[in-house]
Amino acid sequence: METIKHFINTIAAPKILFNIVVLSYLIIFPPFKFFQKIHDALGVRRLWTKKGGMAIFSLMFLAFAFGLTDGNFRLIVLKPDNVPIVALLFLVVFFVWLALHQAQDNDDAIAKGGKPKEWAESREKVLVFPDLVYIEFIALMIVAALLVVWAIGLPAPLEQAANPTVSPNPSKAPWYFLGLQEMLVYFDPWIAGVVFPTVILLGLMCIPYMDKNRKGLGYYTYQDRKTAINIFMFFWLVLWMFLISIGTFLRGPNWNFFGPFEYWDHNKLEALNNINLSELVYMIWLNQGLPSNILWREAPGFLILIVYFGLLPAILAKTIFKDLYARMGVVRYSIFAVLFLMALTLPIKMYLRWLFNIKYIVAIPEFFFNI
Amino acid sequence: MNANPNKPSMWEKFQSTQFYRSVFRTGIRVVSHRQRMMIMLNSVFLHLHPVRLPKHAVKVRYTWCMGGLSFFLFLVLTVTGILLMFYYRPTIEYAYGDVTDLSQQVPLGIMREIHRWGAHLMVITVWLHMFRVFMTGSYKPPREFNWVIGVVLLVLTMLLSFTGYLLPWDQLAIWAITVGSNMAGATPLLGMNGPGSNLLSIGDVNLVTPVSDARFALLGGRFVGEAALLRFYVLHCIGLPFIIMIFMIVHFWRIRKDGGISGPT
Ligand code: HEM
Numbered sequence: 001m002e003t004i005k006h007f008i009n010t011i012a013a014p015k016i017l018f019n020i021v022v023l024s025y026l027i028i029f030p031p032f033k034f035f036q037k038i039h040d041a042l043g044v045r046r047l048w049t050k051k052g053g054m055a056i057f058s059l060m061f062l063a064f065a066f067g068l069t070d071g072n073f074r075l076i077v078l079k080p081d082n083v084p085i086v087a088l089l090f091l092v093v094f095f096v097w098l099a100l101h102q103a104q105d106n107d108d109a110i111a112k113g114g115k116p117k118e119w120a121e122s123r124e125k126v127l128v129f130p131d132l133v134y135i136e137f138i139a140l141m142i143v144a145a146l147l148v149v150w151a152i153g154l155p156a157p158l159e160q161a162a163n164p165t166v167s168p169n170p171s172k173a174p175w176y177f178l179g180l181q182e183m184l185v186y187f188d189p190w191i192a193g194v195v196f197p198t199v200i201l202l203g204l205m206c207i208p209y210m211d212k213n214r215k216g217l218g219y220y221t222y223q224d225r226k227t228a229i230n231i232f233m234f235f236w237l238v239l240w241m242f243l244i245s246i247g248t249f250l251r252g253p254n255w256n257f258f259g260p261f262e263y264w265d266h267n268k269l270e271a272l273n274n275i276n277l278s279e280l281v282y283m284i285w286l287n288q289g290l291p292s293n294i295l296w297r298e299a300p301g302f303l304i305l306i307v308y309f310g311l312l313p314a315i316l317a318k319t320i321f322k323d324l325y326a327r328m329g330v331v332r333y334s335i336f337a338v339l340f341l342m343a344l345t346l347p348i349k350m351y352l353r354w355l356f357n358i359k360y361i362v363a364i365p366e367f368f369f370n371i
Numbered sequence: 372m373n374a375n376p377n378k379p380s381m382w383e384k385f386q387s388t389q390f391y392r393s394v395f396r397t398g399i400r401v402v403s404h405r406q407r408m409m410i411m412l413n414s415v416f417l418h419l420h421p422v423r424l425p426k427h428a429v430k431v432r433y434t435w436c437m438g439g440l441s442f443f444l445f446l447v448l449t450v451t452g453i454l455l456m457f458y459y460r461p462t463i464e465y466a467y468g469d470v471t472d473l474s475q476q477v478p479l480g481i482m483r484e485i486h487r488w489g490a491h492l493m494v495i496t497v498w499l500h501m502f503r504v505f506m507t508g509s510y511k512p513p514r515e516f517n518w519v520i521g522v523v524l525l526v527l528t529m530l531l532s533f534t535g536y537l538l539p540w541d542q543l544a545i546w547a548i549t550v551g552s553n554m555a556g557a558t559p560l561l562g563m564n565g566p567g568s569n570l571l572s573i574g575d576v577n578l579v580t581p582v583s584d585a586r587f588a589l590l591g592g593r594f595v596g597e598a599a600l601l602r603f604y605v606l607h608c609i610g611l612p613f614i615i616m617i618f619m620i621v622h623f624w625r626i627r628k629d630g631g632i633s634g635p636t
Contacts, residue, residue: 121427151484193554208515
């Protein structure tokens with residue numbers, strides 16, 4: 001028992017867990033041929049059958065029930081404000097399954113030369129009263145009942161009266177912003193708190209104008225819009241949901257990492273020996289002091305940024321995004337590439353931190369300009 | 372029990388009164404196609420819907436009801452929020468005590484619970500609604516712009532939740548908002564801890580200072596204090612609900628104008 005818990009605590013560390021999550025993502029939503037082969041060999045499509053769904057859910061419930069036997073786990077998961085996030089995790093898994101379950105049925109039908117299920121149904125018209133009005137009424141009653149039960153069963157949290165001189169450790173933002181707060185581990189506030197939210201929202205708003213694929217409107221499908229769904233799933237599940245879960249469940253005092261079965265020890269120390277890229281280049285590789293001229297000092301970082309945002313989009317357009325580029329045209333593609341690459345800086349920076357302890361690529365604290 | 376099937380029941384008698392017929396204009400017994408259509412057309416609320424829909428669109432497994440539930444939760448939050456406003460005074464002196472009283476003094480004091488859990492739930496349903504709209508490709512033409520409006524609704528939902536978080540004025544509240552608003556202080560150019568904060572200046576006078584930056588504008592002060600509480604209260608109870616309602620109206624209108632719920636062609 002203790003060994004299992006210890007094992008889970010170990011692999012729950014972001015730098016290990018993230019690899020597991022990314023690998024599962026690549027196999028479940030294969031973006032490249034290589035992973036498609038593994039996907040087929042493992043028979044991943046069985047996940048989206050009814051049996052597969054049952055298996056996923058039984059596993060999740062079992063894991064959760066097992067966790068609940070542990071005091072430390074209960075302490076985090078059953079904290080009133082964390083209950084919605086536990087619910088969210090189950091709901092997200094359920095709805096991902098539901099969408100892909102229907103998508104698979106439709107894709108199979110289309111592969112056989114048929115039409116999606118929604119197509120046959122849409123030929124038939126029904127009256128909104130009573131068909132829809134009753135469904136809405138029932139849905140509304142169920143949610144209302146659920147809310148009342150929840151409200152009676154779980155009192156809303158209220159801590160000590162506000163005291164500006166005593167700050168709790170950890171101080172956490174509301175859960176739906178914890179993805180942003182977790183990004184603070186890797187980026188300064190101006191990026192995690194201002195630039196990224198802006199990019200996320202702009203990116204979301206741009207989706208309809210980026211996606212030139214006219215197939216897949218009005219029915220569940222995976223095969224007809226693979227690229228779009230793969231990209232969306234990466235950001236929505238692998239980054240957003242992952243960061244929220246880590247930030248909520250696995251970050252304790254001083255924003256240190258704590259495994260799900262670990263006691264939140266306020267004295268836990270984590271060695272911080274992060275260095276900036278400029279220090280790595282000049283002091284370790286070139287074995288000399290940092291140049292005093294800021295621009296010269298940060299030249300390596302700027303060079304990387306220029307290549308990354310200036311050159312990389314063009315290279316991608318010639319290679320793995322060739323089809324995409326042909327379909328989108330220059331303007332759409334450029335906007336897409338910049339948004340996409342910006343978002344990718346997050347996982348890149350995560351790996352740089354874990355592998356090389358890099359803190360900043362460009363570090364100009366004189367102007368609060370650290371990337 | 373009605374012995375004679377032809378004898379009208381109490382309910383049927385009531386339905387033929389002048390009063391009932393003045394309220395529900397469609398008539399006594401809804402049996403015909405035409406009447407079912409008239410029910411939709413005669414009601415201002417039901418009239419948000421079309422009269423007839425393709426069958427796939429009324430299936431729960433297609434829309435998951437998530438948009439409708441988000442709207443329903445918004446209504447629940449409005450009603451419970453108004454009830455909470457009867458008891459709550461947005462000053463440092465009273466806020467915390469008023470919230471404590473809500474559960475201890477007020478009969479059937481679960482309004483705060485319903486409001487808080489309902490708010491969490493609304494964030495969840497809005498996210499899931501967005502996910503289903505994505506998965507059915509419903510943002511594709513002609514519905515591009517309604518997706519954009521949807522993203523605005525998403526932001527507003529989260530801002531409503533965020534501003535409400537401060538109002539109980541407990542440790543959880545002020546420190547969560549402190550974490551959140553510190554980020555505003557890092558806004559490029561406009562935040563005093565943001566890159567380029569010293570670029571905006573007239574001569575030697577720097578325009579972005581601790582008492583004039585983005586964070587100050589949000590909080591009405593240098594810390595999360597009295598002014599911030601009032602600002603968040605006004606935004607939470609008046610400002611943001613007003614704006615989100617306008618966007619919702621446009622959102623619903625556009626669903627109809629864009630050809631109703633999406634479907635395969
Ligand atoms: C306060 C938040 C929101 C409310 C109350 C709301 C409400 C609704 C409702 C009632 C529908 C009808 C169909 C359904 O229930 O699925 C709908 C459709 C739609 N919503 Fe929302 N919505 C909200 C947020 C969003 C967001 C965040 C997005 C996307 C980013 C979005 C995009 C759309 C689109 C594109 C449609 C048309 C779907 C179709 O035709 O299949 N909405 N919305």
